[in-house]
Amino acid sequence: AQTVTQSQPEMSVQEAETVTxxxxxxxxxxxxxxxxxxxxPSRQMILVIRQEAYKQQNATENRFSVNxxxxxxxxxxxxxxxxxxxxxxxFCAFMKPLTQGGSEKLVFGKGTKLTVNP
Amino acid sequence: SAVISQKPSRDICQRGxxxxxxxxxxxxxxxxxxxxxxxxxxxxxxxxxxxxxEATYESGFVIDKFPIxxxxxxxxxxxxxxxxxxxxxxxxxxxxxxxxxxxxxxxxTRLTVL
Numbered sequence: 336a337q338t339v340t341q342s343q344p345e346m347s348v349q350e351a352e353t354v355t356x357x358x359x360x361x362x363x364x365x366x367x368x369x370x371x372x373x374x375x376p377s378r379q380m381i382l383v384i385r386q387e388a389y390k391q392q393n394a395t396e397n398r399f400s401v402n403x404x405x406x407x408x409x410x411x412x413x414x415x416x417x418x419x420x421x422x423x424x425x426f427c428a429f430m431k432p433l434t435q436g437g438s439e440k441l442v443f444g445k446g447t448k449l450t451v452n453p
Numbered sequence: 454s455a456v457i458s459q460k461p462s463r464d465i466c467q468r469g470x471x472x473x474x475x476x477x478x479x480x481x482x483x484x485x486x487x488x489x490x491x492x493x494x495x496x497x498x499x500x501x502x503x504x505x506x507e508a509t510y511e512s513g514f515v516i517d518k519f520p521i522x523x524x525x526x527x528x529x530x531x532x533x534x535x536x537x538x539x540x541x542x543x544x545x546x547x548x549x550x551x552x553x554x555x556x557x558x559x560x561x562t563r564l565t566v567l
Contacts, residue, residue: 368554378543380496380558382454387554426495432554440486440498440511441547441556 337362337429341444348417349452355402356412356447358427364388368430369403369410370441375423383425386410417451424448455480455548457559465565466536473532474562476546481526484549486556487519491542499544502529536566 338361348354360369371383386394386403393401398418402411414421427444456479466472476485484503488496500508500521508521522530533540545561 372558378490378561378563380545380547380561382555382557385555430554430556440501441496443495443497445495 337442339427339429339442339444341427341447343447345448347450347452350417350419352417353415354417356425358410358444360408360429364431366432370428371412372426372428373423419451419453422449422451454557457548457557459546459559459562461562463563468537468566470536471532471534472564473530474544476529476559478527478548482548483551485529486547487531488545489542538566541566
């Protein structure tokens with residue numbers, strides 16, 4: 336079974352600075368997807384970024400980028416120029432595609448609570 | 454991305470009663486998922502609901518406690534039966550965009566059981 340580990344329960348960063356959230360995972364699969372979701376106090380789960388395991392290039396989405404190290408099974412999220420609105424719980428998640436198409440469930444880490452201070 | 458709504462957004466219920474949560478999507482989707490997020494915790498999958506077939510439940514979740522309906526490709530319900538305070542959680546539905554291997558979440562239902 337797949338497991339996802341986020342070792343930082345809480346982090347804080349000053350506005351406009353850069354912060355990196357860590358995530359490691361365990362799987363025997365070769366083809367899979369990794370995600371970072373953001374959950375602000377409104378509790379809405381918002382997709383931040385996605386990485387396909389077969390792509391070596393790290394995914395980027397505006398101020399958000401990942402450092403994907405497949406051999407090390409590491410998937411960290413870097414937030415540049417942090418904004419107050421980035422304050423939220425951040426969940427790392429793993430998903431295995433179904434062989435016949437579609438996808439399986441998301442397996443989530445326990446989350447990292449990020450606070451951006453003014 | 455799909456627009457997903459859930460009803461109710463929150464509710465306070467008495468133990469021993471049941472609550473049905475609705476999830477509506479603005480487009481047809483094959484797979485819908487129901488997750489539970491206990492206070493201060495991560496999300497755990499309850500079951501996967503495909504239209505036209507019985508829901509598939511994860512270990513630790515049973516149909517008698519969490520019956521699910523999936524009458525069409527845009528709608529699903531989750532019932533939390535015979536509730537106890539331990540059922541107090543946020544319940545979220547998600548839908549799959551199979552072409553892009555993405556899941557999008559509804560806004561969640563915050564349930565408090567007294």
